[in-house]
Amino acid sequence: MKKALEGVRILDLTRVLAGPYASMVLSDLGAEIIKIETPGSGDDSRGYGPFLNGESGYFMSVNRNKKSLTLNLKTEEGKQIFFELLKDADVIMENFRPGTMEKLGLAYEELEKANPGIIYAACSGFGHSGPYSQKAAYDIIVQAMSGMMSITGTPGGPPTRTGASIGDITAGLFTAIGILSALFHRMQTGQGQKVDVAMLDGQVAILENAVARYFATGKSPEPIGNRHPSITPFSVFSASDGYLIIAAGNDYLWSKWCEAVDRIDLEEDPRFKTNSDRTEHWEQLETIMNDVIGTKTVEEWLELFERNGIPSGPINNLEKVVQHPQVLAREMIVYQDHPVAGRVMMPGIPIKLSKTPGEITAPAPLLGEHTQSILTNLGYTDDEICRLKELGVI
Amino acid sequence: MKKALEGVRILDLTRVLAGPYASMVLSDLGAEIIKIETPGSGDDSRGYGPFLNGESGYFMSVNRNKKSLTLNLKTEEGKQIFFELLKDADVIMENFRPGTMEKLGLAYEELEKANPGIIYAACSGFGHSGPYSQKAAYDIIVQAMSGMMSITGTPGGPPTRTGASIGDITAGLFTAIGILSALFHRMQTGQGQKVDVAMLDGQVAILENAVARYFATGKSPEPIGNRHPSITPFSVFSASDGYLIIAAGNDYLWSKWCEAVDRIDLEEDPRFKTNSDRTEHWEQLETIMNDVIGTKTVEEWLELFERNGIPSGPINNLEKVVQHPQVLAREMIVYQDHPVAGRVMMPGIPIKLSKTPGEITAPAPLLGEHTQSILTNLGYTDDEICRLKELGVI
Known part of the structure; x- marks a missing residue:
């Protein structure tokens, strides 16, 4: 079956997470990704654990479906091969610190001369403009600088980093959207362009209502833990064997909850009558609800709430997630055979x-796995390829 | 200047966050969004605080650049108008609970009959297939069920929700990517299709290396707070007036740090010699480093680390974010005039x-702001529009 992005060819110079995540999303939908890696070492994340038979689980998880070509872009011959590939490429992706491509002689302006329709997508920490442009960023620095950590965590506790690298991944998703929008425009006009996405910008863009709340009140929002700022009860509670969510968003569901747990006294308690009463007396309510919820297991409660139509859910750990019937039904946990790592x-x-x-048609590539076939397609002979290998070009 | 997605017309039935976020991203890049809202009340989020002169800051922050058409899709005349608009539309978006569009007589199969090239994008809690398909989801339920909360928070503490609704927003970004990919395919083939994105799937997709870590070790990853699992020191520290990040990713940067803070004794301490030594003795190191960092202000330290090339950064609250020179240079905090709410x-x-x-060419629309002009364009007379208003169709 044809895939949506079939025919799109991307030269991918990205490493580690933000860029590779973006190109993975595009490759899943059919784009051809030629991942260009430094001979010998390759993408830095090939060295990140956990390892499976010596292969990086980190690398394998964001580089499926891609081809790997080793190319030393600091050599003239390496650059020449790059420009040969550029002729038939639709998109170039990179996530270097701004200025790196210029130093390599691969600035957008140069690439555009060789292929006027090329789309050049850069994903960096702080973007290609502004006073911080040249600085290095890591996910935690961006989560911290953007305000995201300042609104995450327990009340009164320290600012908290989200456990997944959402600084990188969000930037990767915006980069994918930028590339597809630029492709759409190019199909209409023939015109290529540069896409510039910054990790910091991406985090600011997803702060959601925190910006509106700050603007309306003049006060910086603080972490409020797991509860909803204005809907109560809508939070995490402690059962006898773990945590669960109860999300009773209105007075009707609150009554249902009181009845389900056999505590109609709470329904009549004036402290908890309306949503705003409950929000006002949240601390008292939380203690009372935790006392109730602590008497049974997560599963017992979820079964009871499900039967009574009260929105609720478990807090799954990874062991439960990878076996969850909905996750499996949607094929959101899959397995693939890798020639070295196995399944x-x-x-x-x-x-x-x-x-x-x-x-997902292929596992993450071995370093340089497709070098031979790509160069053969460009017309290089086996002898020439051998020579380039000896010279450290590939 | 032409915009990338100019000419793309989207009929947008989405409400609250995930869907409206997706259509905002597309509207920012030039797509025309006709937001179809229930007469009288409109998008639920028009009722969510904070309010500015009675207008919802929440609603305004994700609905800029869109047009608002009120339409009661439960009436025959409302449906007729919808089908008239469908003829010239490229994309339909909805984020109802699966089955709702079918009940309205607006199943994808019906819409496709009327406009075979239509792209139908659905963004729901659990997706349009699988045993949980019909259930309602909220951001916190999805963050909890997906495992995201199980890897976020302080070690030994409760699972923690990310302060922004990343369950909704990530799904919105995947929906935008799906729509653009489907548009690309349609330009090549003329074929429309259905895009089905689930909030739960989106969270599982961004768990990053947590899936690989679980698979490699058989153990569910737990929250490790703000530190890096294998690079030390790479965490949050407490200065005299707030928190900051220090990200000294290798032995060289560690030496630089010891020298910068005038503690070369630490550099020679066998507990902290190599990265793995430091990771092993993290608890002791954290106490020592916090004692050092507690003696000066955030600004004093950042200035010193900056001068010495040690990656570091502040943990900004919203007040600092909205004034940050890089954020402003990148135009990531902007202002817009709204006819009721003001600036x-x-x-x-x-x-x-x-x-x-x-x-950003227009503020979020008032409810039904564009009803008159859209219906006039369809050929309705003022009398007919009046009658439809009286009947509650618009």
């Missing part, structure tokens, strides 16, 4: 297209 | 396109 578990494809479904 | 602060556009830059 590898990874997240599936979250974009379900009815007529051109995405597909 | 409103909101996040800017994180996708910077060099030749077709995105633009």
